[in-house]
Amino acid sequence: MSQALQLVFSGLAALAAGGCLAVTGLLQQRAASSRPKNEQLSLKLLIALVQNKMWLAGIGVAFLSYAFQAVALSLGPLALVQPLLVAELIFAVPISVRWRGARIGRREWAAVILVVAGLVIGIISAYPRGGDPLQPITLWAYALGGIFVIAGMSLVIGRMVSGPPRASLFALSGAAVLGLQSALFAATIALLRQDIGHTFTTWQPYTLIVASLAGMFLVENAYHAGPLAASMPVMDATLPLVSISIGVALFGEQIRTGTLALTGTAVGLALLIGGIIMLDTSSVIRRQQQIEHQDKAETAENEQGTPE
Structure with a gap:
């Protein structure tokens, strides 16, 4: 097969x-958003979701996505694959709005395009490469502590606000942890390549499991807190940003630092932030939030039973 065809x-x-x-x-947010409000940041939410067929179907589709990603990365570079993955926003946000009986307007389309464009420009401009994920725990401590602070502050501030901003802040918290998970996954893979037996005597695989579970818990709470349009763009923006930051600061990865590259990165970040703010303040998204609140109330009433 020719390189072009690959x-x-x-x-x-x-x-x-x-x-x-x-x-x-779409499937996971729809399942999570219908759960009662009192399940927020509670294990009850996860327990209910693992019994939900729609949520489980979402997990199944996620595994299919990983298979496609593996094929994509086996044939092409990460610099090509990563920007194309964010095309999910173009599908997910409009469908999620339509699924709730609303119609996405020009403002929302513009916001989605800004987020996607910002991600693509930022990732291509930075183009991280190289690096060694096997670093001493003394250096990892800085990354672990930094993510703990970011995730914790996002949760605290998220609890202080309501509506789409809460979903965005919870998404920021979850994506920060998942960005750490990506770094831990890279370290675990590197350990496995060196010595499979020794890998399970190190701390990285077990911290990876904790980060994966914590990230999933936070993401589901972001889905529970508000519309997909408020959470998914933030997650798509934060996860690569955290991964690249850890890669550069901890693994020693190289990024482009020329004037054009830095300008592109800055422009990408500006577009990202602008698009996310537009979505969080959109009247369409806020109406979607109100519909989801009604669903939560109906679910709680159905599960408690209507008093005679």
Whole structure:
């Protein structure tokens, strides 16, 4: 197979992976958003979700997405695959709004395009590469502590606000932890390549499990807190940002630092922030939030039983 054809198939697989991620987000957010308000930041939420067929279907589609990502990365570079994965926003946000009986307007379309464009420009401009994920615990402590502070502050502030901003802040918290998970996954893979037996005597695999579970818990609470349009763009923006930051600061990865690259990164961040703010303050998204509140109330009433 020629290199050009490999890149084409890699791109198609990445788009398929992005589509699967969109479906995953839609199914899981729909399931989580219907749960009663008193389950927020409670294990009751996860217990209820693992018994929900729609949520489980989302997990199944997520595994399909991972398969497509593996194919894409086997045929093409990360610099091609990662930007195409964020195409999920183009599918997920409009469908999630329509699913609730609303119609996405020009403002919301513009916001989605800004977020996607910002992600693509930022990732391509930075283009991280190289690095060694096997670093001493003394250096990892800075990353672990930093993520703990970011996730904790996002949760605290999120509890102080309501509506789409709460969902965005919870999403920031969850994505920060998942960004750490990506770094821990890279370290675990590197350990496995060195010595499989020794890997399970180190701390990284077990911290990876904790980070995975904590990240999932926080993401589901973001889905529970508000519309998909308020959470998914923040997660798509935060996860690569955290991963790249850890890669550069901890692993010693190299990023482009030329004037054009830095300008592109700055422009990408500005577009990202602008798009997220537009979505969080959108009247369409806020109406969607009200509908989800009604669903929560109906679910709570149905589960408690109507008094005679």
